[in-house]
Amino acid sequence: MKRLSCVALLFAVVAAPFLVHADEGMWTFNLFPSDVVAKKYGFKPTQAWLDRVRLGSARLAEGCSGSFVSPDGLVMTNHHCAHNCIAQLSTAKKDLSKDGFFARTLADEPRCPTMEVDRLTDIRDVTKDVQGATQGLQGEAFEDAQRAVFAKLEAACATRDDLRCEVVTLYQGGRYDLYTYERMQDVRLVFAPETDIAAFGGDPDNFEFPRYDLDVSFMRVYRDGKPARTEPYFRWSKEGPKEGAVTFVPGNPGSTSRMDTxxxxxxxxxxxxxxxxxxxxxxxxxxxxxxxxxxxxxxxxxxxxxxxxxxxxxxxxxxxxxxxxxxxxxxxxxxxxxxxxxxxxxxxxxxxxxxxxxxxxxxxxxxxxxxxxxxxxxxxxxxxxxxxxxxxxxxxxxxxxxxxxxxxxxxxxxxxxxxxxxxxxxxxxxxxxxxxxxxxxxxxxxxxxxxxxxxxxxxxxxxxxxxxxxxxxxxxxxxxxxxxxxxxxxxxxxxxxxxxxxxxxxxxxxxxxxxxxxxxxxxxxxxxxxxxxxxxxxxxxxYGTSVAPDATFTPRLSYGSVQGYTADGKQVAPFTTVAGLYPRATGQEPFKLPPSWLRAKAKLPPETPLNFVTSNDIVGGNSGSPILDAQAEIVGLAFDGNIQSLGGNYGFDAAVNRTVAVDSRAIEAALRQVYGAERLLKELGLSTP
Amino acid sequence: MKRLSCVALLFAVVAAPFLVHADEGMWTFNLFPSDVVAKKYGFKPTQAWLDRVRLGSARLAEGCSGSFVSPDGLVMTNHHCAHNCIAQLSTAKKDLSKDGFFARTLADEPRCPTMEVDRLTDIRDVTKDVQGATQGLQGEAFEDAQRAVFAKLEAACATRDDLRCEVVTLYQGGRYDLYTYERMQDVRLVFAPETDIAAFGGDPDNFEFPRYDLDVSFMRVYRDGKPARTEPYFRWSKEGPKEGAVTFVPGNPGSTSRMDTxxxxxxxxxxxxxxxxxxxxxxxxxxxxxxxxxxxxxxxxxxxxxxxxxxxxxxxxxxxxxxxxxxxxxxxxxxxxxxxxxxxxxxxxxxxxxxxxxxxxxxxxxxxxxxxxxxxxxxxxxxxxxxxxxxxxxxxxxxxxxxxxxxxxxxxxxxxxxxxxxxxxxxxxxxxxxxxxxxxxxxxxxxxxxxxxxxxxxxxxxxxxxxxxxxxxxxxxxxxxxxxxxxxxxxxxxxxxxxxxxxxxxxxxxxxxxxxxxxxxxxxxxxxxxxxxxxxxxxxxxYGTSVAPDATFTPRLSYGSVQGYTADGKQVAPFTTVAGLYPRATGQEPFKLPPSWLRAKAKLPPETPLNFVTSNDIVGGNSGSPILDAQAEIVGLAFDGNIQSLGGNYGFDAAVNRTVAVDSRAIEAALRQVYGAERLLKELGLSTP
Structure with a gap:
């Protein structure tokens, strides 16, 4: 589970890429290497495809990512990204973290106290404005001038409270872009499973694979008290992820230091x-x-x-x-x-x-x-x-x-x-x-x-x-x-x-x-x-711009494919299934299954894929990112990296660095067999067969 | 405060010296550089002097040092070295750590459950035995052979339970010496001040100087239920420490890695x-x-x-x-x-x-x-x-x-x-x-x-x-x-x-x-x-043997002198006095003075020296070491190093590395004015003037 502290961001310092491996890079939507992807995976994302993916993706201001999965404001993210809201809505008597939550109707969706969901609507190059303002300056004068030009550009852009405007420093100041987001602060909780299954294995299994977590939650953004219209949005894949198939992960990787001295x-x-x-x-x-x-x-x-x-x-x-x-x-x-x-x-x-x-x-x-x-x-x-x-x-x-x-x-x-x-x-x-x-x-x-x-x-x-x-x-x-x-x-x-x-x-x-x-x-x-x-x-x-800029908790897109890896001399298969979950459950925290999953055991086919890994390059902040196929349909939900990914802040080792995700088929099976969440299945286009 | 964990010792690994600075070295008693000391300080320790100092010094098996300060088994060490005993003798109703302790009579001296005091009586060179047994061996065979020869030598020496015998590896195996100690396991508590003054400043002031602690305790070793005869022992200096005067610190530095690769x-x-x-x-x-x-x-x-x-x-x-x-x-x-x-x-x-x-x-x-x-x-x-x-x-x-x-x-x-x-x-x-x-x-x-x-x-x-x-x-x-x-x-x-x-x-x-x-x-x-x-x-x-071997929690002797140092551009004076103590007391832990010290304030002359620093090279395990002058009389009690001494495990920086000690005059003044410990003063030869 990856999460980015905003405090850390405040002091993040701009830095410098050094080497491109296979699948390395958290790319901006306006400088995506479609040709490289086409050459490697036989699929070339067009600008229209990239725009659609950008607009279907969400940035959770507290430090996560998400995706719009219906035209009516439905947002999918991780359980651990919604957990702050889940905890804030809980009381000693009603513990949504322990018991899970599902709003049977729209009216039952409670508002999260501090959640904000943003959608990136515009990118504008402001390099000249920024560099012009600081030219020849040093120390305090440099800081003051840059702060002033940032504030000026952002103020001119943020004409309404529902616009979030930020100047983003890319390539250590080689480029400055002004990002405009649609800001949505009325965010409500729709569905959350019990923490015992969302974070099954707890801290011991965190950043590990094989893995058995249903780290998913659904929320909804509202505008003027009604579900917001959110188009475009991502549709659910009929088939789910396949070993070797190309995968894309849009999201907001927090910060990396790959270009640091x-x-x-x-x-x-x-x-x-x-x-x-x-x-x-x-x-x-x-x-x-x-x-x-x-x-x-x-x-x-x-x-x-x-x-x-x-x-x-x-x-x-x-x-x-x-x-x-x-x-x-x-x-x-x-x-x-x-x-x-x-x-x-x-x-x-x-x-x-x-x-x-x-x-x-x-x-x-x-x-x-x-x-x-x-x-x-x-x-x-x-x-x-x-x-x-x-x-x-x-x-x-x-x-x-x-x-x-x-x-x-x-x-x-x-x-x-x-x-x-x-x-x-x-x-x-x-x-x-x-x-x-x-x-x-x-x-x-x-x-x-x-x-x-x-x-x-x-x-x-x-x-x-x-x-x-x-x-x-x-x-x-x-x-x-x-x-x-x-x-x-x-x-x-x-x-x-x-x-x-x-x-x-x-x-x-x-x-x-x-x-x-x-x-x-x-x-x-x-x-x-x-x-x-x-x-x-x-x-x-x-070297030119053949490498991606360091991550800055702003929308990026990475490419890769579903693939296992070798660790300690052993081959790690890319998928886990429900068959591996139940024997791992000891009945004691953090290996305890909630009653709902114990009851549903007979109904869940053991061969149902649960979690999987891809070679996409992501870091903390990408939690809640959808895993998309070439059709930009949802095949999974990123929620972690493996232990080998933890050096990703400083470099990317393509041989072993892996994104860990919930399989879209596991989410569907759980909503249907464990939670009977018909309203949600319907909204996702997954009506009962 | 320095203490050595015995667990750490168990796995201490033999290592290799690299450079001699002024006053560097924790020397063995049989290879002490008397000529160097004579040249620098005008005083040349003879073998008789060295023997007397060795026999007056104590090794506390739990990981500290001490000294014999009367012919009747009286041992001086730090309060923090006796603290385990003090805590073990305490109950919810009678807290010796909080209230301090003084046995008014011999009969009031309670036995410490796990204390052992040793005195080094003999050193024998066994290099040939050890090296002969392992010659040409590697890996497990080397380990087994060395273990066997150690055990054999030690068993042959330890003919009685009151003898402790240990083969000591010096100079990474360049030399092996068999040390024989007189082992004393009946150790009783005589005097301990309240922790509030013994460790005044607590963790925040630990390893810091200037300092204001009375980190002293007295214990007594018994043999057959009676106070043991302990000669030779150290007498109390009439004058106390003086800036610039030579100081010797016998004790048991725990372990250093100065010769590690x-x-x-x-x-x-x-x-x-x-x-x-x-x-x-x-x-x-x-x-x-x-x-x-x-x-x-x-x-x-x-x-x-x-x-x-x-x-x-x-x-x-x-x-x-x-x-x-x-x-x-x-x-x-x-x-x-x-x-x-x-x-x-x-x-x-x-x-x-x-x-x-x-x-x-x-x-x-x-x-x-x-x-x-x-x-x-x-x-x-x-x-x-x-x-x-x-x-x-x-x-x-x-x-x-x-x-x-x-x-x-x-x-x-x-x-x-x-x-x-x-x-x-x-x-x-x-x-x-x-x-x-x-x-x-x-x-x-x-x-x-x-x-x-x-x-x-x-x-x-x-x-x-x-x-x-x-x-x-x-x-x-x-x-x-x-x-x-x-x-x-x-x-x-x-x-x-x-x-x-x-x-x-x-x-x-x-x-x-x-x-x-x-x-x-x-x-x-x-x-x-x-x-x-x-x-x-x-x-x-x-290089020959012109450097001291790494420390091995065995008796050593270091030389130096009372001297201040410069830190952050400021000169730090070598002495603190009672005048600095009272204003630092806030009334809250760990800056709280015990009632006895608050009561005694008027009686304690503000100019009484309290703590001081010397240039002696010591490390953890030396806690409780006496500070001796050229007459081998007690002028202080080592209880800590300054913050600059903490690199001492790896190297010695003569400019700033300092031993921190309680002034002998502070101990005397406290025993007299704060605790009225007449019995103890008399035994120390400090009868009331």
Missing amino acids: LAQLAYQRDHSLPENLFWRSELRGRLQEFARRGPEFARMSEERLFGLENGLKSMKGGREALVEPAFWAHLSDNERALRAKVGQDAKLQQQYGDAWDATAKAMDTLKTFRRELRMLEQNAGMGSQLFDVAATLVRATEEAGKPNEQRLPEFTDANRPATEQFLFSPAPVYPELEELVLGFYLTRLREDLSPDHPAVKAVLGTDSPGVVAKRAVRGSQLKTVAVRKKLLAGGPAAIAASKDPMVVLARTLDGPARAVRKRYENEVVAVLKRNGERIGHARFAL | LAQLAYQRDHSLPENLFWRSELRGRLQEFARRGPEFARMSEERLFGLENGLKSMKGGREALVEPAFWAHLSDNERALRAKVGQDAKLQQQYGDAWDATAKAMDTLKTFRRELRMLEQNAGMGSQLFDVAATLVRATEEAGKPNEQRLPEFTDANRPATEQFLFSPAPVYPELEELVLGFYLTRLREDLSPDHPAVKAVLGTDSPGVVAKRAVRGSQLKTVAVRKKLLAGGPAAIAASKDPMVVLARTLDGPARAVRKRYENEVVAVLKRNGERIGHARFAL
């Missing part, structure tokens, strides 16, 4: 990945022990734990790829080859030759304040909902007073709908869980910055982290949405006057956090952007 | 350190959340958490040193220089030239089964006491049936007293804590080896880790020492017949654990030993 990758390997893994492992331990207190504690922490464990396993896999000597040698060789080529051309050398060293220097600078950056800005609050709300209120009110083009990017006019949806979400807040998370954050803040750091002293005074967390959580009125609205409306004066202990905490940390962010942007990000752009230009000059 | 160090950097940090971080999170349930839960988990956090901080520091490019380049340069010198001499090249590649190959092999080794053998049970008891019973009974020379080293006759002390310890067992730890272990076992691993299937069957852990802990009779004694006496038949669920669990895991250990010993350890020995010989041939 070695200095950037070494920072990932030596600092960013392990150090994030340390605190996340510790938080996992806290949450696991919290969950052991009883079923309601387990329910409260389930969603948080799930996301944390998913990220942990994914980051561990990425780190292991980077410390593998052969993998690292491959990356080194590529950088060395590119630098050598640049060195052989006097003009290129003069223009771009020092870009790599500049990057390395920026990473050395970053090392000296990475702890402050991580603790005060990138992971402030470590996921405490109330802290996030407070911190967002503090910044949103302050930023609102500035001209749009000078604001932090997440508070520009174009991003207001997303901010408001977050702030005004009626999702439940669990004080016990909040206390744990915030207490943990403050403990780590003191540990990583030292008890003598001014920000730590300002926040803790003479109190312990646990006491400060308890006071802030118990005493805060931010659990009530009306209070948040009032504070937002009241602006900086209301924030300054607030005695709410959570607001006070966020306010106290905001200054130091802004300071370290500014330092990061000016001394690191600006350098990486500027030199990434230069390396990108060098690469363009030498 | 780059391949071994890369394994540490990329796998061993980070991967151990991941699970330890997670366990820390579990324990922290466990402690949050209430004061008694906090008390039960205090000792475990303390050790875990200490190790985490130390391992993090070690990892950071290894990923520092300049540090790594230094290590690489040294290996390259040595290999180049070997390469320039045809004979050396032929004899030793391929040793480095052989080591690298062994590490590559280890990578392929490192998870099994870690989970099944090195960290089996992850510290569950009952599991350790069960696993020890399973092995001890089986090994007892073999000839002494063919047993696993920890079960030879020479080691029987230590095994029995562990098995028959009346230390309390907390079922809630045991369930947490064992449940965590089984969860990680499944996660790291996969649910499909035969050992995982055998242990879990169709149950969850939590269920298996609960059953094993709740159902086990091993909480009772009599049951353990009976099983041990009953031998393999009793173990095989046992239905005790903890014994069943340990029995189930023993086979796979032995198998992976055997593989490790034959395919990795034997190769590292053999080639380490070869590299050692090459080094001897080129």
Whole structure:
């Protein structure tokens, strides 16, 4: 299961492709290599076909992908992509995660508190505008100018709240495109199976194959209180996936670093990945022990734990790829080859030759304040909902007073709908869980910055982290949405006057956090952007655009085919079937089948294909992507990569990197035999035979 | 605070020195560089002086150091070295960790359940015996022959239970010495301050300086129920430490890897350190959340958490040193220089030239089964006491049936007293804590080896880790020492017949654990030993014995002087005083002073020196070492290293690596003004003025 944290995105840094393997690449819809596909698979996607696939695909703003599967707003994605909504709609008495959910009628479809579904309607090349605005600038001046031109272009485009406009940096700034999305914030839950079958095998089986999961859910987008019209949409394949057949995966891969310099990758390997893994492992331990207190504690922490464990396993896999000597040698060789080529051309050398060293220097600078950056800005609050709300209120009110083009990017006019949806979400807040998370954050803040750091002293005074967390959580009125609205409306004066202990905490940390962010942007990000752009230009000059840009959580399309692979000397077949599921069920979490599946055992033909793998190149963020055949019909639903795919952030190994998907025939069989979801089958064009 | 895990020792692998800085080296008492010291400090230790210092020093078998400070068995060590005993003697109603302890009379000194104090009485060179026995052998044959000759030499020496005999591998096998210790297992607690002052600043201040801790405790060794006679012993200095004066630190540094090959160090950097940090971080999170349930839960988990956090901080520091490019380049340069010198001499090249590649190959092999080794053998049970008891019973009974020379080293006759002390310890067992730890272990076992691993299937069957852990802990009779004694006496038949669920669990895991250990010993350890020995010989041939051997948790002596250092551009003074302590006390853990210190504030002169730093080269295991002046009088008590010392496992940076110690004057002042410990002051020769 792959999911992309939006926090991570905020600090994603533009980077540089180095090598094309078979089927490698998460391609933009306007630069898709149809000729290459035609040559390899005998099918050449036309522009009309590409447009149809783009419009049938959905971007889930929280960090996933999906597809439109009926003309009436029906969206298919993964269960784990809808799980936040499922958890938010659950209570101690009615647990949709445990029991599953199916809305028998339209009227039974409940609204998700914080879901947003986008559809990419337009791509416009704005390279000249952006590069013109920053020409010759460096450091803070570069950052400010680029931020301003981004905000200006996005504001001019986002004329209505139901348009989402974003300037996308491709090829490290070799190209800038303005993406316009249709934004849909009224998203309702239609169908979700029980977590026990959706995530059968849990964390132990996550990122593994063979696999036996029904990781699917259906939601519906509404407009003006009615199901939205969504055309074009994808139809269901009559036949399902076939070994060797071409497959396409549209979706929103989160971010990759395949074009990063070695200095950037070494920072990932030596600092960013392990150090994030340390605190996340510790938080996992806290949450696991919290969950052991009883079923309601387990329910409260389930969603948080799930996301944390998913990220942990994914980051561990990425780190292991980077410390593998052969993998690292491959990356080194590529950088060395590119630098050598640049060195052989006097003009290129003069223009771009020092870009790599500049990057390395920026990473050395970053090392000296990475702890402050991580603790005060990138992971402030470590996921405490109330802290996030407070911190967002503090910044949103302050930023609102500035001209749009000078604001932090997440508070520009174009991003207001997303901010408001977050702030005004009626999702439940669990004080016990909040206390744990915030207490943990403050403990780590003191540990990583030292008890003598001014920000730590300002926040803790003479109190312990646990006491400060308890006071802030118990005493805060931010659990009530009306209070948040009032504070937002009241602006900086209301924030300054607030005695709410959570607001006070966020306010106290905001200054130091802004300071370290500014330092990061000016001394690191600006350098990486500027030199990434230069390396990108060098690469363009030498290699052209024959490689896909790094992923940026924007719509992409990958091609491949259904195929097994060899691991530890053994051939892994591309399909699993229902016959393999039941013997694996021990009756204990996470290998426990829900009652519905135990009851349906006799009705489900054992030979029904359940999961399968393809050679498509995807990464986190692609969760929920449909697997399409050449007719652009649905043959599956991507929900994971195998363990060998976890190096995909840095490179693509065509021999073993695999997309893991639910077979379309398994979804149909389950809806029919396990859930009797006639209404849904009918809408999918799968009426009972 | 530094502590050495004995589990770590069991698998410590012999390694190779590369460079001598000022004051570098943890020297053996029979190869001490007195001339170098004389040249630098104007004082030349004689052999008589060295013998006296050796005999005045103590080795605490659990992993610490200490000193004899009266003729009547009085031992001084750190509070954190006695903390295991302090915790074991505590109950929910009488918490010696919180309240401190002072035995007003001899009769009030309670016995520590698992403490052992050793004094090194003899060193004999057995190089010829050992090297003769393994000559020309490789792999399993080498391992078996070396094990047999070790066991034979040790058995011949350990003629009584109160003798501890160990063959010590020095200079990677360039030299083998047989060490004979006087073994004292009746150890009683005399004095311990409250943890709040002993470990003031807790984990945040651990490995930091400036520092304000009274990390001291006094114990007494008994023989035949009476205080043991301990001569020679160290007398208290009248004047205390002085800036610039020479200092000596005798003690038992745990293990260092300064002579490891780059391949071994890369394994540490990329796998061993980070991967151990991941699970330890997670366990820390579990324990922290466990402690949050209430004061008694906090008390039960205090000792475990303390050790875990200490190790985490130390391992993090070690990892950071290894990923520092300049540090790594230094290590690489040294290996390259040595290999180049070997390469320039045809004979050396032929004899030793391929040793480095052989080591690298062994590490590559280890990578392929490192998870099994870690989970099944090195960290089996992850510290569950009952599991350790069960696993020890399973092995001890089986090994007892073999000839002494063919047993696993920890079960030879020479080691029987230590095994029995562990098995028959009346230390309390907390079922809630045991369930947490064992449940965590089984969860990680499944996660790291996969649910499909035969050992995982055998242990879990169709149950969850939590269920298996609960059953094993709740159902086990091993909480009772009599049951353990009976099983041990009953031998393999009793173990095989046992239905005790903890014994069943340990029995189930023993086979796979032995198998992976055997593989490790034959395919990795034997190769590292053999080639380490070869590299050692090459080094001897080129550099002689002008460097100290790597640390091996055996008695060593380091020299240095009281001196500050520069960190982040600022000069750090070598002393702290009581004046700095009180303003740092917030009243909240871990910056809370005990009531006794709050009461004594007016009586303690603010200018009383509290902690200080010296340039002595020490590492974990040296905790509790006395700091001696040229008269071999006590001027302080080592309890930590600064944060810059954490790379000390791999190299010594004389500019910033510092030993952190309690000033002898602070100990005296506290005993007098805070605790009124007249009996103790008198015994130390510090009668009231």
